[in-house]
Amino acid sequence: MFVRSLLALAAAALTGCTASTPPLESAPKPAAFPHDPYPSTYKAYPGRRTALVGATVLDGEGKRIEQGTVIFADGRIEAIGGPDTAIPAEALRIDARGKWVTPGIIDMHSHLGNVPSPSTGNDGNEMSGPVHPDVWAEHSVWPQDPGFSRALANGGVTTLQILPGSADLFGGRSVTLKNVPATTVQGMKFPGAPYGLKMACGENPKRVYGNRNQMPGSRMGNMALNRATWARAAEYKRKWEKYEKAGGEPPSRDIGLDTLRDALDGKILVHNHCYRADDMAQVIDMSREFGYKVAAFHHAVEAYKIADLLSVNGICSALWSDWYGFKMEAYDGIPENMAIVYAAGGCVVVHSDDANGIQRLYQEAAKAVAAGRRIGVDISKEVAWTWLSLNPAKAIGIADRTGSLAPGKMADVVLWNGDPFSVYTRPEKVWIDGAMLFDVTDPKRRPVSDFELGQPGEGDVK
Amino acid sequence: MKKAFAGIAVTLFATLAAGTSDAAYAEVIAITGATVAIGDGSEPITNGTVIVRDGRIVAAGGNLPLPAGVRRIDAMGKWVTPGIVAGFSYIGLQEVGSVDSADDRQASASPFHAAIDVAPAINPKATAVAIERAGGVTRAIVVPSATGSIFAGQGAVIDLGADPDPIMLPRAFQLVELGEEGAKGAGGSRASAQVMLRNALQEARDIAAGGHDRDGALLPRADAQALVPILRGKQYLMVHVERANDILGVLELKREFPGIKLVLVGAAEGWTVAARIAAANVPVIASALVDLPATFERVAATQSNVGRMRAAGVRIAIGTIDGMDAIQQRTAKQHAGNLVALARVPGATGLTWGQALEAITSAPAEAIGLGGEIGSLRPGRRADVVIWDGDPLENGTVPELVMIDGVEQPLDNRQTRLRDRYRPGDDAQLPKAYRP
Numbered sequence: 092m093f094v095r096s097l098l099a100l101a102a103a104a105l106t107g108c109t110a111s112t113p114p115l116e117s118a119p120k121p122a123a124f125p126h127d128p129y130p131s132t133y134k135a136y137p138g139r140r141t142a143l144v145g146a147t148v149l150d151g152e153g154k155r156i157e158q159g160t161v162i163f164a165d166g167r168i169e170a171i172g173g174p175d176t177a178i179p180a181e182a183l184r185i186d187a188r189g190k191w192v193t194p195g196i197i198d199m200h201s202h203l204g205n206v207p208s209p210s211t212g213n214d215g216n217e218m219s220g221p222v223h224p225d226v227w228a229e230h231s232v233w234p235q236d237p238g239f240s241r242a243l244a245n246g247g248v249t250t251l252q253i254l255p256g257s258a259d260l261f262g263g264r265s266v267t268l269k270n271v272p273a274t275t276v277q278g279m280k281f282p283g284a285p286y287g288l289k290m291a292c293g294e295n296p297k298r299v300y301g302n303r304n305q306m307p308g309s310r311m312g313n314m315a316l317n318r319a320t321w322a323r324a325a326e327y328k329r330k331w332e333k334y335e336k337a338g339g340e341p342p343s344r345d346i347g348l349d350t351l352r353d354a355l356d357g358k359i360l361v362h363n364h365c366y367r368a369d370d371m372a373q374v375i376d377m378s379r380e381f382g383y384k385v386a387a388f389h390h391a392v393e394a395y396k397i398a399d400l401l402s403v404n405g406i407c408s409a410l411w412s413d414w415y416g417f418k419m420e421a422y423d424g425i426p427e428n429m430a431i432v433y434a435a436g437g438c439v440v441v442h443s444d445d446a447n448g449i450q451r452l453y454q455e456a457a458k459a460v461a462a463g464r465r466i467g468v469d470i471s472k473e474v475a476w477t478w479l480s481l482n483p484a485k486a487i488g489i490a491d492r493t494g495s496l497a498p499g500k501m502a503d504v505v506l507w508n509g510d511p512f513s514v515y516t517r518p519e520k521v522w523i524d525g526a527m528l529f530d531v532t533d534p535k536r537r538p539v540s541d542f543e544l545g546q547p548g549e550g551d552v553k
Numbered sequence: 554m555k556k557a558f559a560g561i562a563v564t565l566f567a568t569l570a571a572g573t574s575d576a577a578y579a580e581v582i583a584i585t586g587a588t589v590a591i592g593d594g595s596e597p598i599t600n601g602t603v604i605v606r607d608g609r610i611v612a613a614g615g616n617l618p619l620p621a622g623v624r625r626i627d628a629m630g631k632w633v634t635p636g637i638v639a640g641f642s643y644i645g646l647q648e649v650g651s652v653d654s655a656d657d658r659q660a661s662a663s664p665f666h667a668a669i670d671v672a673p674a675i676n677p678k679a680t681a682v683a684i685e686r687a688g689g690v691t692r693a694i695v696v697p698s699a700t701g702s703i704f705a706g707q708g709a710v711i712d713l714g715a716d717p718d719p720i721m722l723p724r725a726f727q728l729v730e731l732g733e734e735g736a737k738g739a740g741g742s743r744a745s746a747q748v749m750l751r752n753a754l755q756e757a758r759d760i761a762a763g764g765h766d767r768d769g770a771l772l773p774r775a776d777a778q779a780l781v782p783i784l785r786g787k788q789y790l791m792v793h794v795e796r797a798n799d800i801l802g803v804l805e806l807k808r809e810f811p812g813i814k815l816v817l818v819g820a821a822e823g824w825t826v827a828a829r830i831a832a833a834n835v836p837v838i839a840s841a842l843v844d845l846p847a848t849f850e851r852v853a854a855t856q857s858n859v860g861r862m863r864a865a866g867v868r869i870a871i872g873t874i875d876g877m878d879a880i881q882q883r884t885a886k887q888h889a890g891n892l893v894a895l896a897r898v899p900g901a902t903g904l905t906w907g908q909a910l911e912a913i914t915s916a917p918a919e920a921i922g923l924g925g926e927i928g929s930l931r932p933g934r935r936a937d938v939v940i941w942d943g944d945p946l947e948n949g950t951v952p953e954l955v956m957i958d959g960v961e962q963p964l965d966n967r968q969t970r971l972r973d974r975y976r977p978g979d980d981a982q983l984p985k986a987y988r989p
Contacts, residue, residue, distance in 0.1 A: 208845040208846050208847045209846050209847060209848055209849055210847075210848075237845060237846060238845055241844055241845060245844070245856075294651070298651075395975050396975055396985075398977075413881060413883075413884070414881060415684075415881075415968070416648075416649050416650065416680070416681065416880060417649075417650040417651070417880055418649065418650050418651035418652070419649055419651065419652055421649075421650075422649050423971055424968075425968045425971050425972050425975075426968065426972075427972045427976070431975060431976065431977055434977040435977065445876075446845055446847070447842060447843075447844075447845070447876055447878075450842075450844075451842075451887075451891070454887060454891075454948050457948035457949055458887075458948050458949045460949065461948065461949020461950070461951075462949065464949075465951070466972065466976050466977075468977065508897055509897075512948060513947060513948065514887060514890035514891060514893070514894060514946060514947050514948045515890065515893055515894045515897070515947075516894065517894050517895075517897065517898055531898055531899060532899055534900065542846070543846070543852075546846070546852045546853070547797070547822065547825060547852055547853035548822075548825075548852060548853030548854070548855060551853070551855050551857070551900075552855060552856075552857060552898060552899075552900040552901040553844040553845075553854075553855050553856060
């Protein structure tokens with residue numbers, strides 16, 4: 092199945108190349124607008140066939156292999172198994188005894204590039220109005236943000252979703268990136284990843300716009316404006332569907348409603364910033380009212396209060412392990428949040444929303460596991476790793492390509508110098524699509540952004 | 554805790570009151586069988602003992618004879634350390650962020666700055682006090698935030714005991730901003746911040762000499778008066794700067810004002826001028842894990858900053874100066890643990906385990922002159938003792954017992970109550986609101 096989807100992708104790419112000479116057809120077809128106007132130009136960097144031998148392997152799907160072997164070549168996982176796994180003769184053999192191997196971490200809530208270090212001024216929130224599904228995060232991402240390299244080298248992060256901020260009810264489109272240094276964001280874009288739509292409920296939109304005496308100035312204002320917007324999106328969708336079926340005069344194009352139409356169709360995944368249990372429940376009802384699905388609630392500090400509801404609805408919760416209290420809607424955060432959501436059968440995702448936190452997501456998972464153990468919820472390390480790779484991959488729609496070490500998937504792999512649930516452990520080597528892009532023992536395998544050149548500390552370990 | 558300081562107007566360099574007749578303190582307690590870490594930079598001792606009497610540490614180490622009549626706490630398999638001393642915090646000043654009425658960190662509309670004393674604003678019932686206490690934090694350096702001035706005001710040292718008297722040492726220091734924040738507070742540039750500082754200290758000199766010029770003075774009288782103890786070396790001047798040459802500028806102040814006692818805060822680029830900080834013998838409270846050029850004053854930021862400064866002989870403590878972790882002081886142990894991890898990163902400089910614990914216990918205490926009272930298990934120190942369920946610097950370990958001044962503390966808090974209300978496996982016969 093994986094191979095098939097790859098072929099489909101390749102075919103689509105070819106079609107794209109030849110699209111300048113449209114086929115002649117007798118019946119006039121309604122004009123379609125391009126759905127990928129800012130396409131990825133990322134190509135995997137060269138790697139060599141590599142075998143990591145003797146490691147404790149967490150496969151990202153909930154399995155653990157002691158004295159395991161992971162082999163990758165041509166950017167793909169070739170094999171994963173125990174000590175008896177056959178190792179091709181020409182493979183670079185890396186002794187990983189005493190070390191751990193995992194899939195690369197996926198942070199599905201990052202603002203690297205659009206809220207960079209140092210600040211480029213506001214590039215994260217289009218605060219000129221509360222409804223901005225028309226903005227795209229990728230148009231703000233500064234690829235020279237040194238935060239990307241820290242996330243790679245210290246955090247073992249190989250894929251990230253960059254989201255617009257939470258000032259707006261409809262914040263705009265997200266973009267999913269490979270954590271690969273590039274001069275353009277197109278050079279980082281995860282090929283073929285679906286887009287996400289950032290939404291925000293609760294305090295931020297009503298504070299930002301309420302302070303300007305503008306709607307929304309309250310939670311009910313949030314909901315009213317959300318519903319009005321979805322109603323417009325539904326009408327837009329209907330008009331376009333009618334036109335695409337029957338032809339005639341094309342409806343006028345609306346860049347923002349394009350995004351919402353795709354969200355209603357499930358082609359764009361909805362990522363909703365939402366802290367409080369009652370706010371999340373309102374959003375779930377709203378999604379039913381208009382026929383879309385929420386992929387994940389982000390921040391969700393009260394997910395534990397409605398763990399069953401989230402589980403039944405198949406909505407992931409993207410969580411911190413122990414942040415709380417920094418605003419009213421974060422007041423009830425508890426360290427057992429992840430464990431309680433997990434115990435209810437829910438989809439837990441560890442996320443950062445922070446250029447520092449992204450460097451320690453594995454430690455956040457470790458803290459959450461420990462908190463679970465204290466209330467009798469036992470979560471193994473191999474299961475907890477799904478919170479860092481496969482679950483976020485599912486929530487952002489790339490689980491068929493990465494997020495675990497299953498053969499055929501992208502070779503996004505981290506070799507850790509010990510147990511990654513320990514505070515004393517750091518990434519030793521990181522591969523993205525089979526290319527070694529970080530090696531702790533080799534300063535030449537450590538990215539230095541343009542910004543850092545000629546500055547104090549250039550090329551230093553960070 | 555009130556007992557030790559009852560009725561005494563404490564100034565920093567006065568002899569601190571010792572002892573009390575409280576009955577709860579009369580008992581002799583021995584914690585035995587644990588891995589004991591003193592908090593003075595030494596490495597942990599296996600099968601160690603900690604002996605507490607009258608709210609103070611009698612002894613800690615291996616092979617200690619137990620006094621007669623001792624109450625023994627078996628801590629086999631556990632770890633025992635001094636309580637964490639939060640190096641830079643808002644504990645008790647803020648109930649919840651983004652709610653102005655519940656946040657006493659800053660006073661943007663106040664006519665006063667240097668005179669602000671946070672001590673009366675610190676609420677021992679703030680939920681953070683109990684939550685941080687359950688995370689092993691027993692003392693905290695509490696700082697105000699500067700707005701509209703380079704002077705943030707006077708910070709305090711508190712204990713996190715479950716009692717109505719949190720203040721251990723009021724007006725322990727004055728916090729001054731002289732980097733980017735200082736420029737902002739002084740009208741827009743670092744140069745103007747320097748003028749503001751010097752003018753303020755000059756007005757303080759004048760007032761100390763009885764020559765305050767009411768008409769020509771820029772500072773309110775109370776602000777000028779508040780700076781007098783700094784000139785006399787009776788109150789620390791804690792200066793927040795990050796950039797290397799800003800750090801050197803602060804060290805220069807000692808030449809100009811020989812009486813002042815400096816503490817550097819932040820110092821993200823401190824490693825680049827570490828030898829000079831060490832030579833000046835100025836202690837530093839730095840964030841452990843700042844490694845991003847979040848602003849132009851920290852382009853050289855690296856997680857090796859703390860380790861390199863210590864290796865150069867700087868008296869270094871950890872405190873989370875900014876970022877989200879600043880209000881989650883119980884993560885200090887995780888930050889310290891991360892510096893131990895650096896020991897295995899080629900090219901990086903970290904800390905040994907013992908040094909890392911020191912950086913979050915005795916080092917912040919020493920930085921503000923309280924190392925003789927708190928922050929370690931050395932004999933005579935206040936018995937702020939934590940028994941952990943494992944290696945305290947490791948992810949996810951928690952205290953099983955927290956003692957402050959020898960008094961065992963409750964560990965329940967708003968988070969544990971929420972947890973218990975919503976923990977899995979309870980049948981709902983009634984709404985959750987009816988649960989304890």
